[in-house]
Amino acid sequence: MLTAHPGLPEFDYIKPTTLPEASQFLAEHAGEARPFLGGTDTFVRLRDGAWKDKYLVDVKHLDGMQTLAFDPAAGLTVGAAVNMNRVIAAPEVQAHYPLLAEAAHTVASYQLRTRATLVGNACNASPAGDTVGAGLVLNAELLIFGVDGGRRAPLATFFRGPGKTTLRPGDIVTAIHYPLPPAGHAGRYLKLGRNALGDLAIVGVTALGYRDPAAPSGYRFRLALASVAPMPLRPVQAEALLSDQPLSEAGLQAAAEAAAAAATPIDDVRGGAEYRRLMVRNLTRQALRDVWQRLG
């Protein structure tokens, strides 16, 4: 819902100087304070009246939040406040995590990505989050600072429903970590929007594949579906089909059908459920073809 009035409701802007201070404030004001990064979702929700927080806690300047670091032995860590344009342009991301850059590039527009972040995309817990699928197939973990100190949480078990996560009062996600992807992997994010660029996903399909001599087919694939279930989804039966039987065009079709069967889409303003299910099948088949071709 859009409103013609530019004003945000009243709240107090809080800028703590340390993570413990920020976490303690958030815990003490549970239910009436939230951390914010780029505000691309937060401000819209406040404006629409969906959220009524008394305090917005700016955490972008806190320790490690602006760091993007690649370790050839451990992987990529992206601080919570690193914006998506920086992720997309980072040579380490382009070299080792091109799937992540591809997915982030489909988010809204350049000027929105000046503010949008990977961590914010995860914490927003939208079923349509474009960069979440890449995180799922790359086995990403969230680094969380809470009142009891730091912990790591796999992205795979982070979501509890639309807009809902396992975060507790006082928790601040400080970074997202992507382990090293499988050697020689190829990835693809295909997104169907109402426009070629800039829209929310009606359906999003993330595919990652790599050669594995231990798999019966010689390959393993990981898939993630966006915008077709209450939460981002890994269609594991489709993945199993691709590793258990020799790869063929018919095999890709069967996996695509299995992915469509795993989806539980709804009808909404962007698309009908049946249309979405068919598009899951078609985009999954296309993404798998692209990945298989690149693996050779």
Added chain:
Amino acid sequence: MAMHRITFTLNGARERVEVPSNQTLLQLLRERLALTGTKNGCTAGECGACTVLWNGEPVNSCLVLAVECDGTEVVTVEGLAHDRQLDPVQTALLEAGGVQCGFCTPGVLLSARALLDRNPRPSDYEIRDALTGNLCRCTGYLRIIEAVKAAARAAEPA
């Protein structure tokens, strides 16, 4: 509601203002500093009419809090021309006929300026991609895209 004293650079000059927590950069520019070149369209980061440059990068000013601008640099469409000379993207947009009602124009100019700053010779696709967040309901975009190409050509050494 808390008030915050902020200092920032606006179109090259230092500004010191006191802002409430919930004031957006868009409101600060238009309603307080009377810089109405920046337009208020959707207030949701969709239309790009409120685009300004923030530390050199285009951003939707409806989705930035004024208080976040403390210590930063903001350029609006009013700051694009220098020494009574229009910026090359302004000249090119005029010459190409890329302006009709004008509501999207300030945002388009700043997105285009930022594109040419980071990529002086963009392809057609890169121009369309960079302007995805600037909706125009009049021109059909073709003349805007031609203008950005012309501005890029004009900046090349002869």
